[in-house]
Each structure stands twice: as C-alpha cells, then as structure tokens.
Amino acid sequence: MGVPSSRAANRALVWLGVGAVAFFVVVLLILGWLSGLTGGAKATSPAIDAANRTITLALSQEPPQLNSTLSTDVVSMFVLGHVMEGLLRYDEHNALIPAVAEEWDIRPEGATFRLRPDAVWSDGEPVTAHDFVFAWRLAVDPENAASYAFLFYSIRNGEAINTGKLPPESLGVRAVDDRTLAVEFERPIAYFDKLVSFFAFLPIREDFYRSREGRYAADAVDLLYNGPFTMARWVHGAHVRLEKNEQYWDRDRVRLDAIDLPYITNDSNAHLNLYRDGSIAMVGQSAGLGAESVKQAMNEGWQLSRANDGTVWFVEMNQRPGRLFNNKNLRKALMYASDNTELVYRAMKNPGYSPAKSIFPAWLKGEEGYFRQEYPPPEIKQDLGEARRYLKLALDELGLEKLPPIPFLVDDVVSGVKQAEYFQALFKRTLDIDIVIDAQIFKQRIAKVQNGDFDVASYGWGPDYDDPMTFGDLFASWNPNNHGRYNSPEVD
Numbered sequence: 001m002g003v004p005s006s007r008a009a010n011r012a013l014v015w016l017g018v019g020a021v022a023f024f025v026v027v028l029l030i031l032g033w034l035s036g037l038t039g040g041a042k043a044t045s046p047a048i049d050a051a052n053r054t055i056t057l058a059l060s061q062e063p064p065q066l067n068s069t070l071s072t073d074v075v076s077m078f079v080l081g082h083v084m085e086g087l088l089r090y091d092e093h094n095a096l097i098p099a100v101a102e103e104w105d106i107r108p109e110g111a112t113f114r115l116r117p118d119a120v121w122s123d124g125e126p127v128t129a130h131d132f133v134f135a136w137r138l139a140v141d142p143e144n145a146a147s148y149a150f151l152f153y154s155i156r157n158g159e160a161i162n163t164g165k166l167p168p169e170s171l172g173v174r175a176v177d178d179r180t181l182a183v184e185f186e187r188p189i190a191y192f193d194k195l196v197s198f199f200a201f202l203p204i205r206e207d208f209y210r211s212r213e214g215r216y217a218a219d220a221v222d223l224l225y226n227g228p229f230t231m232a233r234w235v236h237g238a239h240v241r242l243e244k245n246e247q248y249w250d251r252d253r254v255r256l257d258a259i260d261l262p263y264i265t266n267d268s269n270a271h272l273n274l275y276r277d278g279s280i281a282m283v284g285q286s287a288g289l290g291a292e293s294v295k296q297a298m299n300e301g302w303q304l305s306r307a308n309d310g311t312v313w314f315v316e317m318n319q320r321p322g323r324l325f326n327n328k329n330l331r332k333a334l335m336y337a338s339d340n341t342e343l344v345y346r347a348m349k350n351p352g353y354s355p356a357k358s359i360f361p362a363w364l365k366g367e368e369g370y371f372r373q374e375y376p377p378p379e380i381k382q383d384l385g386e387a388r389r390y391l392k393l394a395l396d397e398l399g400l401e402k403l404p405p406i407p408f409l410v411d412d413v414v415s416g417v418k419q420a421e422y423f424q425a426l427f428k429r430t431l432d433i434d435i436v437i438d439a440q441i442f443k444q445r446i447a448k449v450q451n452g453d454f455d456v457a458s459y460g461w462g463p464d465y466d467d468p469m470t471f472g473d474l475f476a477s478w479n480p481n482n483h484g485r486y487n488s489p490e491v492d
Helices: 025-037 074-083 128-142 158-162 206-212 269-277 293-300 328-337 340-348 384-398 415-433 441-452
Strands: 012-015 053-058 087-092 096-098 101-107 112-113 175-176 178-186 229-235 237-246 258-264 301-304 312-317 406-411 434-441 456-461
Touching: 074 229, 074 237, 096 101, 112 128, 128 158, 128 175, 128 178, 206 229, 258 269, 269 293, 293 301, 312 328, 328 384, 328 415, 340 415, 384 415, 406 415, 406 441, 415 434, 415 456, 434 441, 441 456
Parallel strands: 012 301, 053 258, 406 434, 406 456
Antiparallel strands: 087 096, 101 112, 112 178, 175 178, 229 237, 237 258, 312 456
C-alpha cells in the first residue's frame, strides 16, 4: 500500500492492496498519511477529516470471521490488523519490530518471548503469556477446525494434537510467568519470528472467550481488543467503525481517533463513485478495480500508488475422489490449453499484473539470492495438440464421450467474472468444454472452496509470512488450505 504525499491531492487510488505478510503495516501507513495532513497540507477530500482525526474508507466485503484462530481472508485480516496485536509486528518499512513482546530469543530448540508490562486489553486487564498459551492451544485443537492449525506444527506436539493423538494441553508452549512465554520446537524453524507476526498467533483471553458462550467475535461486543483501535460499531453488511484504543501501550503514536468504514460493497463502480465524490479517501485493487479504472484515474489526474503484495492467482481443481478433476489427464488437458500471458495482458489488462511462472513469487529470497533463480520452475507453454491428446485420454478413462458442463467458481466482482469468462471462451474454443460461471459473494465463495463444493475455482494466495514455505507447503496433502486436495508424496 502506498502512502500519499501531503503535497499531492491527499487522496490515492491504490490499485494493488496490502499483502498478508504486512497486514500490521496498514495502521502505520494510514497514520503517516494523517500525520502529513496535520503537518500543514490542506485536505481536499471530505473523507479525510484532520480536525477530528478521522479517515473514511470502504470495505469490499463484510468481514467473514474475526476469530483469529479461524480467519483466513484478507478483509478480516484488515480489521484484525487494526484492533489486535501479537508478539511482533511489521513497521512501515516492512521490518519486524517489537509489539506485545519487548524482547525475544529464538534458538534451534525453541524460543522465549518477554512481554511488555504496559500491554493491556481494552478493559484494562494486562495481556499475559497465558493469553497466548490459550489461543495457540485453541488453534491446534481439532474440535476448533482451524485452517491455519498446520502453522503450529513446528511447535512441540502441534501436529499430534491437531490429528487427535494428544490433548491441546500438551502443546509445547507455556507461561513461565505472566510476562514470559516459552516455546519448544518440534524441529528448528528459522522464520518463527516472522510466523508469530501472523494473525493466527494473536492472543485470546480465556475468561472472556468462555464468557461469550460460543459467540466469540460474532459482534463488536464479543471481542476484546489489544491493538491500536477498538471496534466501536459493526452493523453487519453495512458499517464498521474503528476508534482509537486509549488502553493501547503505544497510543501516543496513533494519530487517528477513528477509521470509519460506512460502506461495504463489492461493486467496483460504487467504490469509484464514492472516491470521486470524496466520500472515501482511497480505493484499492481489493474492490475489484480493473484496467479501465486505472485509465480513468490517470485521465482524471488522480494519484496512483502501487505495491507488490506478492499475491499469486491460479486455477484450483477439485481432486477429491469421485470428482472429474481427480483425473490427472483432464487436469493436464486444461493446463496445456491455457496461456496465462494471454489472460494477463489481453483479457485482464490490469497494470501491475504479470503472468505467473511459478507458485513462488519472484521477490521471495532464497539461500543467497532469489528463491526462483535458485530453484527455477519448468517452463510450460500452451500446446493445443497436447491439450487435445490429454483430453481424449481423460475421456477414455472416465468412460465419457463428452464432459458435462463444468462450474467455474469465482467471486462476484468484475475481475473475477472477467477471468471466468476468459476461461469459458478459451476451453470452449480449444477443447469444446462448456464452462458454467458460478459467481458467489466473497463469504460464500470461501465457504464453498473450504467445503470442497466446487470443480474448478479461481483462487489467490498471498504470503502469510516472509519465507518460501508460505507458498511451498500450500499444496501439501496435510495443509487444510489445499482445498483441491492435491496429493503428491514428493511435494510432501
């Protein structure tokens, strides 16, 4: 996410959003923005109220899940990144810095975190090591069914607990005292400091959690906050308002009194109109903006800020038993029929997008240089002859003369539907395969892929932490985020 200059129009059309690895940075970037405005620049947008220290933005979707042990989406992450804080976080320069933990030591066999004495919950009670122990045990408890439980497998007994072999209390994490958290590793993990900045590792206070009687995080009153803001208002599907948390340990650096989000819509035209009217201070790629939006922004002289958030988009095929795409030759047929260069440059035409050569983004660091240079992916080009050959093999194996119409699951936003329409035309033209577009609201699309209720789906993955493993284990058979259930012993 770019930070607008106070010398410019004080509004920015940001067409690439914040990546998961940097979700704690959002606060600091927005704070720096208002800091610039209050330094003497005149705000030209009603959405930036310097006098009342408030900024107005919009959400593209209703936050689906604010229980940090269960969240998997970037909208919930955006909110959690403002109202909650973990052991460590990223600053505005994407550098890892202290948060609830003021000191830490990571060794091959484990880690120790020393919590700051002034970190408190929004009700004034201290944030303790016990709050992290409870949250992490909850995350690996199989009854909780957390998609990110696998991130805790590097902690002693994490995998055994999550697979039902041991009780949650046997997780290798303990509160030495209220301010000291000790972690035992199952195996050495070089990026554990980066891992604990991710929202799955946020604290939860046990007494409050149990007092909600199954409604934890269901509404604003059902959350306890320890971040820079609290959720003062949450009208589901309509309005979210975040207000400065006066109990936050670093509150003197929080220059905003409120972040108001009175619009929740996935209509990219609505976002643009709100921005044009000055109702919101910025609009981003997450709102479904495309090439025409960027062209319009340039024509109207709006400021464009951009950042590479590392997200990779791909087509996921459901390989569960009994599904058509359990057939490897059918998957290869669609792969050889595809041309991601054509998709990116001719169909989507979004500036800043580039054809993916691998599940690993180009910017990931390796042992000495960049990971993808050290482990170059095989080059696969469109080959319609091979595509048709594999389709014939698949039809013979499936005992079919022609495939039935195949649903293609996407978000019901302009960019999602455009992507599906491209594949619909491509596979009909090249393989005579009929594609039916299944456009769903964000929350429902997530639910369908998690439940395996799809054949083919458009899917995006942003980095959870700054290490190649955040992409490398995505298709491991044991990863719950491997929704298509790809299974390869070699990858495992």
